[in-house]
Amino acid sequence: MKRFIGFIKKEFYHIFRDRRSLFILFGMPIAQILLFGFAITNEINNVDIAILDHSKDATTKEIINKMASSKYFSIHQFIEKESDIEAVFKKGKVKAVLNFEKGFSENLIKENYANIQVITDATDPNTANTISNYVNAILQNYLKEQNKSSVQVYQIVPQTHMVYNPELKSVYMFVPGVMTIILMLVSAMMTSISITREKELGTMEILLVSPLKPIQVIVGKVFPYIFLSIINAIVIIVLSIFIFKMPVQGSLFLLGMESVLFIITALALGILISTISATQQTAMMISLMGLMLPVILLSGFIFPITSMPLPLQIISNIIPAKWFIIIIKGIMLKGVGLQYVWKETLILLGMAVFFIGLSVKKYKIRLE
Incomplete structure (x- = not known):
């Protein structure tokens, strides 16, 4: 029994000495619960809207101020x-126009x-529906306040239009998201x-003594996968168009070029993971668990993203997928050109x- 207890103590010591094990045991669950807790929400906050006010009277100003003073x-x-209106939506910032x-x-x-037209960007149907419902709720609240002090019963009729x-x-x-x-x-x-495989197979020494420069090794590792990933992207786009009836309002050529750029970015991120990982298993875990969530x-x-806390909004800017989704939705659904997605x-x-x-x-450091 004493031997068994001693063995258990030894295992505890091993775990506590291994920082990676402690991170997986305690760090990952905490990070995931915080990420899920703050990111997963059906509410909207601080959504950018535009106003087209043909009337410019006291009533419309009151309603606009009520919209602006809400947290939504x-x-x-x-x-x-x-x-x-169309140009405003194509820029991608504004999600609704009143x-x-x-x-x-x-x-x-x-x-x-009186009538008010609520025009929403329905490239994200859930958000568009939520925006429409929130606008309706604010209008109803405004009417309730006005009808308290009035003999007549006023009605504001919102006409929702999804673009x-x-x-x-x-x-x-x-x-677009699954793609x-x-x-x-x-x-x-x-x-x-790719590089971790070389380390495990023992062929890394051949690369280390070869006359190839680090940049040539890195580009050489990425280059073949570019063509394979392009074929993958073509298959996905063809299935999207012909099976799921996904429209492509913009240029197919621009869509292809942007897809190639995103593929190169993803491959470059993968090769970076490969240079800092010691084994294929570690590299797979980082690329799968570290990127999927x-x-x-x-x-x-x-x-x-606008409904998330500010720290998560800032972190989202370093996620390549965020910028590619903006690009692909703009090209496929809005028909925008490069002048609207040049920043992304x-x-x-x-x-x-x-x-x-x-x-x-990182590869150079390993050479030394």
């Missing part, structure tokens, strides 16, 4: 004409009702084991260069 909406801009009819206050007093996805098909949201996750995880996992939760694929494109390009550069640096 933030007035991003005021627009002057209906032709500006369009007040001309003579809003006058109609409310004389006719006892880009009027039928609110969920496939329009899931296909991003598949390309990210498959590409990163393929390259994450952030890609699903912090990319804006399922849950709106430059961010992905910068990430790819950074990951490759860091991989070369």
Whole structure:
């Protein structure tokens, strides 16, 4: 019995001395519960909206102020004409436009009702529905306050219009997200084991004594996987169009180029994981567990980023999938060109260069 107790004590000592085991035991559950707890929410907060006020009277100003004072909406801009609505949505920042009819206050007093058009970006159907419901609730609350002090019963009739996805098909949201996750995880996992495989097979020494420079080794490891991942991307896009009836409103060429850029970024991230990992098992764990949760939760694929706490919003900016989802939704659903997604494109390009550069640096350290 004493031997058994001694053996158990020894195992405890081994676990407490191994920082990686302690991190997996205690760090990962804490990080995951915090991530899930804050990221997973059906509520919306601080959603950017635009205002098109044809009336510009006291009543519309009161309603706009009520919208702005709520925690749900933030007035991003005021627009002057209906032709500006499409351009505002294509920029991707604004998720809804409130369009007040001309003579809003006058109609409310004389006719006892007035119309307001609620135009939402339905590329994310769940968020669009939630925005519409929240606007409705704020309007009803405003009417309740007004009708308390009035003999007449006023009515404001919101007319909801969903753009880009009027039928609110969920496939329009899931296909871009699933495509991003598949390309990210498959590409990163393929390259994450490339250098670690050399270490485990004992062929790393051949690379170390070869005349190839570190940058040549890194690019050489990535290059073959680019073609394989491009074939993967083509298959996904073809299935999306012909099986799931996903529209492509924009340029197929631009969609292809952006997909290649994202693939290179994901492969570069995978090769970075490979340079810092000692074994294939470690590399697979980092690429699978370390990338899957952030890609699903912090990319804006399922849950709106604006509703998350500020620290998570900041962290989401270093997730390549976030920027690719913005690009792919813009091209496929909104039909935008490079002039609307150039910023996201430059961010992905910068990430790819950074990951490759860091991989070369880490590889050099191992050479010394």
